[in-house]
Amino acid sequence: DGxxxxxxxxxxxxxxxxxxxxxxxxxxxxxxxxxxxxxGQGLRLIYYSQIVNDFQKxxxxxxxxxxxxxxxxxxxxxxxxxxNPTAFYLCASKEQGRGSQPQHFGDGTRLxxx
Amino acid sequence: GQQVMQIxxxxxxxxxxDFTTYCNSSTTLSNIQWYKQRPGGHPVFxxxxxxxxxxxxxKRLTFQFxxxxxxxxxxxxxxxxxxxxxxxxxxxxxSGTYKYIFGTGTRLKVLA
Numbered sequence: 001d002g003x004x005x006x007x008x009x010x011x012x013x014x015x016x017x018x019x020x021x022x023x024x025x026x027x028x029x030x031x032x033x034x035x036x037x038x039x040g041q042g043l044r045l046i047y048y049s050q051i052v053n054d055f056q057k058x059x060x061x062x063x064x065x066x067x068x069x070x071x072x073x074x075x076x077x078x079x080x081x082x083x084n085p086t087a088f089y090l091c092a093s094k095e096q097g098r099g100s101q102p103q104h105f106g107d108g109t110r111l112x113x114x
Numbered sequence: 115g116q117q118v119m120q121i122x123x124x125x126x127x128x129x130x131x132d133f134t135t136y137c138n139s140s141t142t143l144s145n146i147q148w149y150k151q152r153p154g155g156h157p158v159f160x161x162x163x164x165x166x167x168x169x170x171x172x173k174r175l176t177f178q179f180x181x182x183x184x185x186x187x188x189x190x191x192x193x194x195x196x197x198x199x200x201x202x203x204x205x206x207x208x209s210g211t212y213k214y215i216f217g218t219g220t221r222l223k224v225l226a
Contacts, residue, residue: 043204102159103204105156
């Protein structure tokens with residue numbers, strides 16, 4: 001969707017290395033999300049943030065970390081503690097309030113192990 | 115824990131046939147959203163259902179929310195090759211929160 005930019009599109013990680021996936025949005029959305037998608041499977045929530053300087057663990061937060069220092073940005077770090085990081089990572093944002101709003105997704109980052 | 119089960123996992127249909135995917139939750143949902151993900155793409159929002167028993171239509175797509183707000187369905191009439199993709203439901207369990215639980219998705223293939 002327009003307004004959410006994920007980079008890079010492809011990323012390779014060496015054993016023991018931390019890597020950071022970028023997610024930037026210019027939609028002025030308060031809420032942002034990180035999901036992991038494995039081949040042929042659904043989306044699993046890693047972390048989400050409802051407001052700047054605050055974030056919550058999702059269902060599979062172990063081995064990942066995030067920060068939300070700016071409203072527009074919600075980077076995800078895949079740490080060396082994540083033993084099976086190969087997946088498609090999707091970032092999403094959502095408008096706050098006025099009832100439930102749809103999530104807008106970026107184009108994703110495909111992470112692979114070297 | 116909170117889970118959203120979706121069936122079937124895969125569905126192959128001949129072009130022109132109908133298609134239905136179902137989502138079931140263990141507990142009552144505040145609302146449910148439906149998304150479509152084309153191969154190699156990202157999920158795109160289709161619709162949101164909020165009220166018990168709600169039915170919404172978008173051209174050949176019909177969405178339903180169960181009376182108990184625990185299940186939902188997406189029905190496509192007379193499928194076309196452009197309908198190919200994976201359809202996901204996403205349930206919101208607690209109103210006012212921001213955490214959606216996605217179903218496992220139904221992958222639709224349409225044979226011309």
